Amino acid sequence: MKSGQHGNTRVAVSLRSTAQRFSVVLLIGASMVLMVAARIDERAVNFVRANTVDALSPILDAMAKPASFAARVVEDARGFVYLRQENERLVAENIRLQQWQNLALRLQAENNDLRRLLNFRRDDAEHFVTANVIADTSGSFTRSVLLDRGTEDGVNRGQLAMSGEAIVGRIVEAGRHSARLLLLTDTSSRVPVLLQDQRARAILGGDNTDTPKLLFLPSDTEAKEGEWVVTSGYGGGVPSGIPVGVVTGGENGTFSIRPFADFARLEHVRIVDFGVGAGDLEIAERPE
Numbered sequence: 001m002k003s004g005q006h007g008n009t010r011v012a013v014s015l016r017s018t019a020q021r022f023s024v025v026l027l028i029g030a031s032m033v034l035m036v037a038a039r040i041d042e043r044a045v046n047f048v049r050a051n052t053v054d055a056l057s058p059i060l061d062a063m064a065k066p067a068s069f070a071a072r073v074v075e076d077a078r079g080f081v082y083l084r085q086e087n088e089r090l091v092a093e094n095i096r097l098q099q100w101q102n103l104a105l106r107l108q109a110e111n112n113d114l115r116r117l118l119n120f121r122r123d124d125a126e127h128f129v130t131a132n133v134i135a136d137t138s139g140s141f142t143r144s145v146l147l148d149r150g151t152e153d154g155v156n157r158g159q160l161a162m163s164g165e166a167i168v169g170r171i172v173e174a175g176r177h178s179a180r181l182l183l184l185t186d187t188s189s190r191v192p193v194l195l196q197d198q199r200a201r202a203i204l205g206g207d208n209t210d211t212p213k214l215l216f217l218p219s220d221t222e223a224k225e226g227e228w229v230v231t232s233g234y235g236g237g238v239p240s241g242i243p244v245g246v247v248t249g250g251e252n253g254t255f256s257i258r259p260f261a262d263f264a265r266l267e268h269v270r271i272v273d274f275g276v277g278a279g280d281l282e283i284a285e286r287p288e
Helices: 002-040 042-118
Strands: 127-136 144-147 160-163 166-174 179-183 190-195 200-205 213-215 228-231 243-251 254-259 268-273
Touching: 144 166, 190 243
Parallel strands: 166 243
Antiparallel strands: 127 144, 127 268, 144 179, 160 166, 160 268, 166 179, 190 200, 190 228, 200 213, 213 254, 228 243, 243 254
16 A cells, blocks of 8 residues: 555656746747747737737736735835834823923922011013114224114113023113113123022123123132022112023132023023112222
């Protein structure tokens, strides 16, 4: 019984190999016949080829559909994987944002409680004017800009100018329709300030660079990099608590400040009337 099965297997293998050899020979022969026929009657060969293609096109189309479907399936699978990864990233980011929001709400509530406890009252301005910067009048020895608002708009010498919540400088000249704003970075600018963490008083003095200096800082005070600097309100020239900038470092006991206001992109300022007269200002007059 087993010998018969082995015999049948050998016969099948022999027939398959013979068919493969003959198929190769037949294909070569058919190719040669087509080449010769194309030389003899090209129109007939083209006719046969066109009809053959027409007959086989539905079969080829049917065979191509599973491949296209498989490609779409693979592409959709990749898209689902990407969407899943993106969803996981957005969920994690949303959780982090919720944590920051909760922290901000707690700090806001704590700040409100402390203000009520200290009976804190900020001296909010009763009047302000928004002005556009129309010219940069800075030079080698000055840092100032020209504004398009003047005395007819309520702008007067000595008023404070702010960008957002940060101080920018003071009005030093006011005409009817224009005013000149002296920036914090000018060498004539002097503003009483306070290191917010250490509660140490100093004077912020401009030096015609982008980083004004802390002057007259107590000798036992070591300013920390990144520490906030705000106005101290000392002398009554400027209300206390207005943000100025952060400490960026120092050399030989002199510390520099990076102002919060971006003077290079200053386009609009808010001129605030805190009820400060020109006689209360601490602006060094430049000698003629």
